[in-house]
Amino acid sequence: MEKNIAVIKGDGIGPEIVNEAIKVLDKIGEVYGHTFHYTEVLMGGASIDACGDPLTDEAVEQCKKNDCVLLGSIGGDTTKSPWYKLPADKRPEAGLLKLRKSLNLFANLRPALLYDELKAACPLKEETMEKGFDMVIVRELTGGLYFGERSTVTEDGILVARDSLKYNENEIRRIAIKGFEIAMKRRKKVTSVDKANVLDSSRLWRKIVEEVAEDFPEVTLEHMLVDNCAMQLVKDPGQFDVILTENMFGDILSDEASMVTGSIGMLSSASLNETKFGLYEPSHGSAPDIAGKNIANPLATIASAAMMLRFSLDLEKEADSIESAIKQALKDGYRTIDIMSEGKRQLSTSQMGDIIASYI
Amino acid sequence: MEKNIAVIKGDGIGPEIVNEAIKVLDKIGEVYGHTFHYTEVLMGGASIDACGDPLTDEAVEQCKKNDCVLLGSIGGDTTKSPWYKLPADKRPEAGLLKLRKSLNLFANLRPALLYDELKAACPLKEETMEKGFDMVIVRELTGGLYFGERSTVTEDGILVARDSLKYNENEIRRIAIKGFEIAMKRRKKVTSVDKANVLDSSRLWRKIVEEVAEDFPEVTLEHMLVDNCAMQLVKDPGQFDVILTENMFGDILSDEASMVTGSIGMLSSASLNETKFGLYEPSHGSAPDIAGKNIANPLATIASAAMMLRFSLDLEKEADSIESAIKQALKDGYRTIDIMSEGKRQLSTSQMGDIIASYI
Ligand SMILES: CC(C)[C@H](C(=O)O)[C@@H](O)C(=O)O
Ligand SMILES: CC(C)[C@H](C(=O)O)[C@@H](O)C(=O)O
Numbered sequence: 001m002e003k004n005i006a007v008i009k010g011d012g013i014g015p016e017i018v019n020e021a022i023k024v025l026d027k028i029g030e031v032y033g034h035t036f037h038y039t040e041v042l043m044g045g046a047s048i049d050a051c052g053d054p055l056t057d058e059a060v061e062q063c064k065k066n067d068c069v070l071l072g073s074i075g076g077d078t079t080k081s082p083w084y085k086l087p088a089d090k091r092p093e094a095g096l097l098k099l100r101k102s103l104n105l106f107a108n109l110r111p112a113l114l115y116d117e118l119k120a121a122c123p124l125k126e127e128t129m130e131k132g133f134d135m136v137i138v139r140e141l142t143g144g145l146y147f148g149e150r151s152t153v154t155e156d157g158i159l160v161a162r163d164s165l166k167y168n169e170n171e172i173r174r175i176a177i178k179g180f181e182i183a184m185k186r187r188k189k190v191t192s193v194d195k196a197n198v199l200d201s202s203r204l205w206r207k208i209v210e211e212v213a214e215d216f217p218e219v220t221l222e223h224m225l226v227d228n229c230a231m232q233l234v235k236d237p238g239q240f241d242v243i244l245t246e247n248m249f250g251d252i253l254s255d256e257a258s259m260v261t262g263s264i265g266m267l268s269s270a271s272l273n274e275t276k277f278g279l280y281e282p283s284h285g286s287a288p289d290i291a292g293k294n295i296a297n298p299l300a301t302i303a304s305a306a307m308m309l310r311f312s313l314d315l316e317k318e319a320d321s322i323e324s325a326i327k328q329a330l331k332d333g334y335r336t337i338d339i340m341s342e343g344k345r346q347l348s349t350s351q352m353g354d355i356i357a358s359y360i
Numbered sequence: 361m362e363k364n365i366a367v368i369k370g371d372g373i374g375p376e377i378v379n380e381a382i383k384v385l386d387k388i389g390e391v392y393g394h395t396f397h398y399t400e401v402l403m404g405g406a407s408i409d410a411c412g413d414p415l416t417d418e419a420v421e422q423c424k425k426n427d428c429v430l431l432g433s434i435g436g437d438t439t440k441s442p443w444y445k446l447p448a449d450k451r452p453e454a455g456l457l458k459l460r461k462s463l464n465l466f467a468n469l470r471p472a473l474l475y476d477e478l479k480a481a482c483p484l485k486e487e488t489m490e491k492g493f494d495m496v497i498v499r500e501l502t503g504g505l506y507f508g509e510r511s512t513v514t515e516d517g518i519l520v521a522r523d524s525l526k527y528n529e530n531e532i533r534r535i536a537i538k539g540f541e542i543a544m545k546r547r548k549k550v551t552s553v554d555k556a557n558v559l560d561s562s563r564l565w566r567k568i569v570e571e572v573a574e575d576f577p578e579v580t581l582e583h584m585l586v587d588n589c590a591m592q593l594v595k596d597p598g599q600f601d602v603i604l605t606e607n608m609f610g611d612i613l614s615d616e617a618s619m620v621t622g623s624i625g626m627l628s629s630a631s632l633n634e635t636k637f638g639l640y641e642p643s644h645g646s647a648p649d650i651a652g653k654n655i656a657n658p659l660a661t662i663a664s665a666a667m668m669l670r671f672s673l674d675l676e677k678e679a680d681s682i683e684s685a686i687k688q689a690l691k692d693g694y695r696t697i698d699i700m701s702e703g704k705r706q707l708s709t710s711q712m713g714d715i716i717a718s719y720i
Contacts, residue, residue, distance in 0.1 A: 160526060165522065199506075255591045256424065256616065270371070
């Protein structure tokens with residue numbers, strides 16, 4: 001099979017970790033007889049440096065010509081990097097937001113689970129993680145506050161900044177359907193998170209989610225306020241199966257959830273539209289402080305490549321093969337520094353890529 | 361000294377826990393020779409039930425006539441309670457939002473600390489809590505998304521809901537100053553939390569906070585993105601001294617932080633305006649599921665009464681006396697069910713109030 005993959009290496013540790021994912025994909029190609037064609041596309045800081053724009057229209061078009069996009073991570077240190085002296089719509093993150101919108105990637109899936117082998121890295125007490133946890137955060141990705149109109153103006157000599165949050169029922173319905181569909185393949189529980197005691201957008205969210213729930217009678221639906229959910233993720237993460245929420249709440253809660261697993265360097269994500277097309281990237285950021293040191297954990301990106309094979313390229317057993325390789329490497333005691341513990345073998349970024357590839 | 365205190369018992373466990381705080385305040389009065397006059401004011405569900413409005417203008421006026429307000433907690437189960445069938449501005453929470461705005465309570469202080477005696481209740485591993493933690497979240501309380509214009513309308517046959525987020529530089533400046541002033545009395549570090557890589561309001565926030573920082577050269581200022589902060593609170597809560605943030609981020613992060621302490625039933629809060637006036641309430645909610653069972657932990661409310669004595673009534677040593685009594689009760693092994701652990705003595709709500717009063 002021949003497949004076309006747009007590759008955005010990005011900033012910080014992005015290039016290092018994407019290189020390892022490509023190493024593993026190439027091994028998959030070799031073993032299973034596929035050819036993957038990669039087209040490098042610029043986005044984020046790298047694109048600003050190259051052409052003064054975090055994402056050009058040509059780059060968007062290039063992505064569209066491919067079957068899917070594999071992304072490392074973008075952005076830099078928001079206090080130190082010169083990219084953050086630029087106007088808002090010229091910064092690295094604006095590129096990612098534009099890409100999500102242009103490709104209509106409304107459904108962001110972020111699994112957060114406790115790896116048995118990595119319990120030592122989980123910040124929670126034994127009792128709390130005893131029963132384990134395995135959830136997916138289904139975050140709406142192209143609406144809400146991150147895509148609302150904004151302005152900063154001077155009124156009567158005083159600076160006033162505005163952002164706006166808007167959702168229509170169709171935007172809510174399609175992400176809710178995704179959430180319930182995913183729950184049907186899992187433990188059949190959806191926790192919909194909102195701030196319906198205050199926000200109008202949250203009340204509409206709750207109403208539409210309830211309507212969608214009627215079409216999924218097997219799924220248990222529960223509503224939770226966002227402040228309570230931020231607590232429950234720490235108190236009892238095992239209670240969650242699918243967390244369904246809007247863009248900004250999803251941003252905050254998915255990061256919290258990934259830290260609760262203790263293995264943020266392990267967690268993949270997929271951003272999907274209505275077709276097979278998707279963008280795949282690690283849940284973690286660009287970690288500018290450790291960039292170029294060959295110490296970053298490439299497993300989240302490699303796991304994202306597995307998701308890509310499964311969701312966009314219909315290569316189910318190839319995806320399984322990557323996931324088994326990751327589990328085997330952990331079992332065999334291989335670790336990068338972020339998940340290192342006593343008695344294990346610490347590897348560099350590229351060594352970890354080699355090991356995974358060798359297990360395919 | 362004679363002081364006038366407006367008392368809002370509220371909903372759920374509110375009445376039970378406030379009664380214990382009053383018990384303790386009366387004991388303070390007795391021992392130190394003060395008279396506290398209490399005026400009961402209705403707000404939230406109780407007020408809806410009594411007069412169809414979560415907070416009447418008369419109730420606001422009554423609060424203003426007093427030196428401060430002591431609040432239990434308001435609201436009910438958002439899925440089950442009939443209060444949540446009412447239109448948005450008629451629900452319990454609308455009362456609290458109206459009160460905050462009418463009294464101009466722009467500064468919400470929420471301490472989140474690990475009690476030595478209650479380490480068993482902390483959900484984090486020994487290693488993480490080893491060095492302990494003790495932070496205050498300084499949350500802007502009268503601006504942002506919770507007070508923006510909202511609407512739900514049908515456009516071209518489709519329901520559309522909108523909320524809006526607005527901050528002007530003065531609103532940011534006054535809360536930033538509060539944050540830095542508080543840091544000056546503590547470990548002199550401010551972590552300002554925003555989403556400046558996306559939101560205009562966050563960029564203005566960051567700019568004004570930096571301006572204010574210039575007047576506090578002894579304080580170390582650090583900026584953190586909200587998603588990262590949600591992670592850091594779990595990973596390393598000991599890094600924080602003062603977290604300074606806007607209304608909604610503060611709502612989410614303060615709840616997360618309080619759960620990280622493992623002692624949400626212990627945490628007080630104060631909401632202040634530019635004068636000595638303030639509203640004092642526990643950080644936790646109304647816990648409708650355990651209401652009326654005489655098992656709720658009254659210590660957060662009692663600790664809030666101590667804050668009230670200190671900040672609004674200038675009764676410093678009386679405040680100290682309550683705080684010492686709480687510590688002593690914990691040392692002596694008294695616990696309510698939420699913080700119970702092996703070998704300790706479990707008390708009811710009213711028994712805990714008795715014990716604290718007896719220690720004054
Ligand atoms: C980089 C930023 C715009 C982005 C977001 O907030 O959506 C990131 O934090 C994420 O969660 O993917
Ligand atoms: C009851 C609700 C409006 C309130 C808020 O979100 O501000 C509460 O959650 C709080 O944090 O004080």
